[in-house]
Amino acid sequence: MTVEEFNQAVNLYSDGVYRFVLKNIKDEDKAKDIIQDTYEKLWKKHAEVNFQKVKSYLFSAAYHTLIDLTRREKKQAQWDEVDFKNHSHSEGYSDLNEVLHKAIERLPETQRMVVMMRDYEGYSYKEIGEICGLNEAQVKVYIFRARKFLKEYIGKIEVLV
Amino acid sequence: MMINKSNYEAYLLDYLEGSISTQDREALLLFFDLNPQLKSELDTDISLCLNPKAQLADDFKEQLLKHEADVYDLPVSDYLFIKKQEEGLSKTEQSELLLIEPNKHKQEKISLDYQKTILRSDTTVLYDDKSKLRRFALFPVFKQYVIRRSIAAAAIIAVFASVWFITETPDISTPQVANTVTSHVDELEKPIVAESKILEKPLPDEKQPSKDSLLKLANDPMELKKESAAKQKPASTKNANYLASIGHIKPLNNHKINAYEHGLNVMMPQYMNNNLLREELASIYRKIEVDESSNPSISFALLEGGVKVMNFLSKESVKMQKYYNDNGEVVGYKVKGENLELNRKVK
Numbered sequence A: 001m002t003v004e005e006f007n008q009a010v011n012l013y014s015d016g017v018y019r020f021v022l023k024n025i026k027d028e029d030k031a032k033d034i035i036q037d038t039y040e041k042l043w044k045k046h047a048e049v050n051f052q053k054v055k056s057y058l059f060s061a062a063y064h065t066l067i068d069l070t071r072r073e074k075k076q077a078q079w080d081e082v083d084f085k086n087h088s089h090s091e092g093y094s095d096l097n098e099v100l101h102k103a104i105e106r107l108p109e110t111q112r113m114v115v116m117m118r119d120y121e122g123y124s125y126k127e128i129g130e131i132c133g134l135n136e137a138q139v140k141v142y143i144f145r146a147r148k149f150l151k152e153y154i155g156k157i158e159v160l161v
Numbered sequence B: 001m002m003i004n005k006s007n008y009e010a011y012l013l014d015y016l017e018g019s020i021s022t023q024d025r026e027a028l029l030l031f032f033d034l035n036p037q038l039k040s041e042l043d044t045d046i047s048l049c050l051n052p053k054a055q056l057a058d059d060f061k062e063q064l065l066k067h068e069a070d071v072y073d074l075p076v077s078d079y080l081f082i083k084k085q086e087e088g089l090s091k092t093e094q095s096e097l098l099l100i101e102p103n104k105h106k107q108e109k110i111s112l113d114y115q116k117t118i119l120r121s122d123t124t125v126l127y128d129d130k131s132k133l134r135r136f137a138l139f140p141v142f143k144q145y146v147i148r149r150s151i152a153a154a155a156i157i158a159v160f161a162s163v164w165f166i167t168e169t170p171d172i173s174t175p176q177v178a179n180t181v182t183s184h185v186d187e188l189e190k191p192i193v194a195e196s197k198i199l200e201k202p203l204p205d206e207k208q209p210s211k212d213s214l215l216k217l218a219n220d221p222m223e224l225k226k227e228s229a230a231k232q233k234p235a236s237t238k239n240a241n242y243l244a245s246i247g248h249i250k251p252l253n254n255h256k257i258n259a260y261e262h263g264l265n266v267m268m269p270q271y272m273n274n275n276l277l278r279e280e281l282a283s284i285y286r287k288i289e290v291d292e293s294s295n296p297s298i299s300f301a302l303l304e305g306g307v308k309v310m311n312f313l314s315k316e317s318v319k320m321q322k323y324y325n326d327n328g329e330v331v332g333y334k335v336k337g338e339n340l341e342l343n344r345k346v347k
Helices: A003-025 A028-044 A051-079 A096-105 A109-121 A125-132 A136-160 B008-017 B022-034 B036-043 B058-064 B068-072 B076-086 B091-100 B104-115 B144-168 B195-200 B211-219 B221-245 B259-294 B296-314
Strands: B319-324 B330-336 B341-345
Touching: A003 A028, A003 A051, A003 A109, A028 A051, A051 A109, A051 A125, A096 A109, A096 A136, A109 A125, A109 A136, A125 A136, A136 B068, A136 B076, A136 B104, B008 B022, B008 B036, B022 B036, B068 B076, B076 B091, B076 B104, B259 B296, B296 B319, B296 B330
Parallel strands: none
Antiparallel strands: B319 B330, B330 B341
């Protein structure tokens, strides 16, 4: 990949990767740091990475950084656990998209990321598998289970409303 | 072999299966004629073997069968609806779905529920620091090793040039030191070229202003000017006479000095001058303070003169500001210099 192609990758994919990261961690500064790290990794390997696969490379790097981060934060959070019972359902839901995004937060992290890649970026099972280091069947299972959970969650909220 | 009651069953089984020989068959029938109470065994039904085509119980088989939906731990209907949305259904799966959910209206509703689970990205969220990520290519106009070699060559040339310059160029920057002891006086002696010009210039043996002269100048600057003008004439005539008495001027010999000595030569006069000025100024202030208590008007005049002297000697801009009352009399003053500030009332 040339420098020009690298810059093209910045223009084409940085927004998408940023949205994907931001939806996962809900922290703009951290999301920006991850994007910078991701592109730094790409820059170090830009000579080896094919431009055709750069999008997958970016999502893969961002995904793994996210996984590392969330695991680290989980460990941290075990020390100071929050009383979720008192904080849950305190917020109001305005539209379906908001409900859906609340629901997606409740999914296990791999399911969440896989569904996001599928819906936001339109990746195939195979591509998602390559990004996340899973096989196609595993990706499919995660997506199907996530869909079922989301449908039930939305159904419950609609009944409550 | 004779057929008897102990072995007739083996022959009978062969007979029933149809695999007995003719000789054994005749012997077996003869045995049954002799023992008519056993003859009924000839009609025994031997079709008791297991039938390989026999079917297992249908419900047991059903339990063993697995559906694709089991891979996902989902009910078949959910699996089919999700698959319909994700990938589409084959004809078999469509008919299966129709069997599970024959009501079309219900089918549509469930499909719609699953459509709601598709996430839509917020395209207004953009990464605004793209400029930080972009990289710039350097065009290889010069190869790095060429640049390095040319820099090295230039550095070597510069070193040689500086060495040559130091050794060959006459040192015109360093001051010359007078040396009256010369070995080749005759060679160096040359006639006076511009005696008249020398006569015009004052000799550099003028003394630094002393404490007394400064105080005098502070008291009456105009008087000092007159004195100096009066003194200048006889001094200049004296110098002229002295110079006229010298037949020849011996040129000074060049004596090389190092940079440290040169620095000292440059710095020392300034340093001494500064020290002298500081002392002089301190003594003026002391004098002012003493005089101020005894005679305010004299001290004020002294101060004014002092400020002028300070400005004259130090080249500093020491400012003096006076304060007047309604009658136009000076009631106070403020002296402000670079390192000092003084406010006083005139008694």
